[in-house]
Amino acid sequence: MNPKLVDRVKQLLKQSLVATSRRVWRTPLDRRTSIKLLDGNIVYKQQHESVNIPALVSVSGVPSLYFPTERTLSFDPDYVWKIGLNEQIESLTICTSGNTLLNNKLLLDLDFRISGAGILEWPYKPHQITYPLVVAPWSHLWASYYDYVIFVLAKLCRIEEALGKEIWQEAKICYPLKHTSFELEFLTKLGIPESSLIDTRDRETRYRAECAVLGNNQDWYFPSPYDIALLRSKFALKEKVKPYRKLYLSRSGKRKVKNEAQVREVLKEFDFEILEDISRTVDEQIRLFAEAQVVVGPHGAAFTNLLWCQPGTKVMEFFYAGYTPPFFYYICQLLGLEYSCTVDDSGASEDWSLIGMDMTVDVDILKKEIKKMLG
Secondary structure, eight states: OOOOHHHHHHHHHHHHHHHHHHHHHEOOOOOHHHHHHHHGGEEEEOOOOEEEEOOOOOOTSBBBBOHHHHHHOOOOEEEEEEEEOOOSSSOOEEETTTTTEEEEOOOOOOSSTTTTTTTOOOOSSEEEEESOOOOOOOHHHHOHHHIIIIIIIIIHHHHHHHHHHHHHHHHHEEEEOOOOHHHHHHHHHOOOOOOOOGEETTTTTEEESSEEEEEOOSSSSSSOOOHHHHHHHSSOSOOOOOOOOOEOOSSSSSSTTHHHHHHHHHHHHHTHHHHHHHHOHHHHHHHHHHTTEEEEESSGGGGGGGGOOOTOOOEEEEEEETBBOOOOHHHHHHHOOOOEEOOOSSOOOOOOGGGOBOOOOOOOHHHHHHHHHHH
8 A cells, every 4th residue: 555645544543533532631732832831840951052054965966855955953942840749730640652741631742842642542540650759751652763862861861960860769760661672771871770660651550740850852853962962971982992994784674775785795895894783782882883984874773873973984874765854964963974875766755654665775876985985
């Protein structure tokens, strides 16, 4: 079936369910109203200046949909709030999705201006637990490695910056856990004990709090520059190393390179390491990218590890024409990495439903660009 049609049907069904739920169940607040409601509970507020991002054209001559010309990005303040029960807030509930519900009615919107997370939750839960202090860093059931590191982990770093490391000994951390090795490794690095983690996916239990610590996120494509800096300060390799690795990031799931055998042959001519799509420890990933001179591969979450690269690292990202998000171009601009990209010749128009499409890489263009990158 046409992926665009499937996506449209899903959106219409969700809109219908949300509209019904708003009338009889819960009220999702918009982002501005959510932030205004929490105004008296701010414990951290940082306003980043605007950032100018240059125009981007792929090495095959395709202008970026997002940066066809130079663009100035502005940011909301980065916040941390600490909310306690009072005359206005009589109850605090952490939904299955991780979102925060006030007074059994009002759903906050603090992540990506996507209102309604938690609105379709089943109303009856046989068990209830109330904790004195809860940290609720994520309001959605979904999260890739990119989302987790850039938004969940970064928000936890910001909360630690605001309230100190002792917060991890005092609070329960409540959100839909990923249950991955990288999640536990990162949390351990922050000093968060596993015993403090509460998986809100438990649909049998309602989690309430006497006090909750929350934070906001910026745009999904353009996360907070302050948060990016915090992540690097917490997790980037501390020792000085000379970048020497030439890395190719292979993918085994969606968004594969159709002609990868040819791509590998080209890259082997230049002594690239082929990083197969397998599990690696957080420490292994941090070191690999800290030592990277060049990073090449199809768009995917593995590029999140560009966070650990040193300024001047060269990056080339492969895209299917119908899905060319600027996540990693933006991060490269913040970190001083030299970015380029290729877009295949499928001619597809940009559409979110095409997120999983495989791509073909022009190996002649690739070879030419690798020679240029290596000087």
